[in-house]
Amino acid sequence: MNIDTRIKFRHLLCFLEVARQGSLARAADQLAVSQPAISKTLKELEEILDASLFDRSKSGASLTEAGLAFMRYAGPCVQALRDGVNSLREGEYAAGTVRLGVLSTVEGLLVPEMVRRLHQHHPSLVVSVLTGPGAYLLSQLRVGELDLVVGRMTDNPEIHGLTFEHLYSESMTLVVRAGHPLLEEGADRRSLEGFPLVLPLAGTSIRKHADGFFVQSGISPPRQRLETLSLALSRRYVQSGEAVWIAPLDAVRLDLAAGELVELDLGFKEPGGSVGICSNASLPLSLAAQWAVETLREAALDYREGRLT
Template identity: 40%
Template sequence: MIDAQIRFRHLRCFLETARLGSLSNAAEALHVSQPAASKTIKELEEILDVALFDRTGRRLVLTRAGKLYQQYAGAALIDLGRAQDLLREMPGQKSKIAVGVLPTAATELLPLASLAFQPLQPDCLIRVSTGPNWLLLSQLREGTLDMVVGRMAQGGTMDGLSFRQLYSERVVPVVRPDHPLNRPDWSPANLANYPMMLPPSGAVISPMVRAYLHNIGISNPDPEFENVSLAFGRSVVQQSDTVWFISQGVVRTDIATGALAELPLQDVMMGGPVGVSMRESALITPEQRLLLECLVTAASDIHRKATTQKRPT
């Protein structure tokens, strides 16, 4: 049972301080003085009889108890806000699902699922946001997004979040169809002779790509481009000798139509799970549940199509 002494201001101040790592920044965001914010945090710690922050450094860091309280208090406030919004909506107004999407799911998976979803829920708006993994997951925790579709992030960044895997996807090198390397006997050692486009350091696939290059003797790659955007990557690759390492899902259609060519990697396991991230213990609406079902169906269709294309004729 919630302690009767805890007020809404305690929770807001705690969550802002945890998010920003600074009492002064939290006070500014809440439009209160720093002493008032400090007093509020102290009151909450006294009520709970536990330290929520480690104050040994310049930046406030959550203790183990603080992380646990942040996870559940944050989820509770998000659900309260969503309940309030639902009550305030006028009859006939569209409901919304805010979806963050990473490049690997933006060109095929989410579009297919959304097109299947729309006739079933015509009064629900799907609002799509793109960005790096760390940003989308941060917005997911804060409640700005309802779900994130794409590759699973590294373990440490998934605190307070759940992940439902839909399928596993490879990372592949792609080139223009008439590229000098696009032949059956191409050698990975020759990659050093061509310009490369690699995923930026913040991308989930970046470590595995750089580990692969290190294993073939390219220890410190000096790429001409860092990019995961299809539009930019396709244009550069088609007009140059650039080799682009990218998730297969981003370029699957271009490979199938012959706009780009995949360089096969022998006995190389470079990839990972693709799925849906959501907040743990969050309220899942009927619309969100239906979109999840459409994503599962779309993922199954994509896998079936890819398997069919690989079969020898």
């Protein structure tokens, strides 16, 4: 059996779309084919590989262990082929594109500075940024839809099998607007129950650190909460009211410097998590992605040494 000649591009596209959608019916809609055609293509691929790639049920299709192993190579293979075809289309992709997954931990300072420096040296480069929960971004990296993911993610189970490069450690902090009642002389800053709380979404890696902050302090978090990964929403909500925001320091560093937000000092610091770059070793980095990695390293060095403000 010659694997190289029997596996076709359509087999890989079908496999990846079913893995992405978790459903044969939704994958069929996305690929504009019938569900029987999807089933037939998957069956052909599984026969060629002599392995079952999906567990099928009424609720959908989930990857088996064999499917997970195959996905590590199928996604990068398809993306590499797309890149190769695009590189031959003179002019259409001449500027180059780097596709970044960006966690909220680095939206405020590191990534904007990286993009500014990249465009300073490579004016025609397109930087495409996707934000969202770490698990989703890492899954997109795994199937070749992203070149890099940047942020705080080392305790996310989706990082297994991917490559992580540490840039710096960053802690969480409690912040409020200037003039907040908790900043008044004599105010008990450990009594937060009477104020709304802004937290990262439940289930995200950064939320685990936020919850740990309260465990370490021995403070019961308020019941009234806004849970979001949106920095813009969090910032506006806190600046316009009396909410307390537990935020990554990078996200609020500029607001603190400008005096628009103020840290609540509870007498200790959250130990901090590792901020870094995650890549898929199965897929060689494009030149644009290599530029992004180099620039992130430079910006992170300035961040660590206090030159990035």
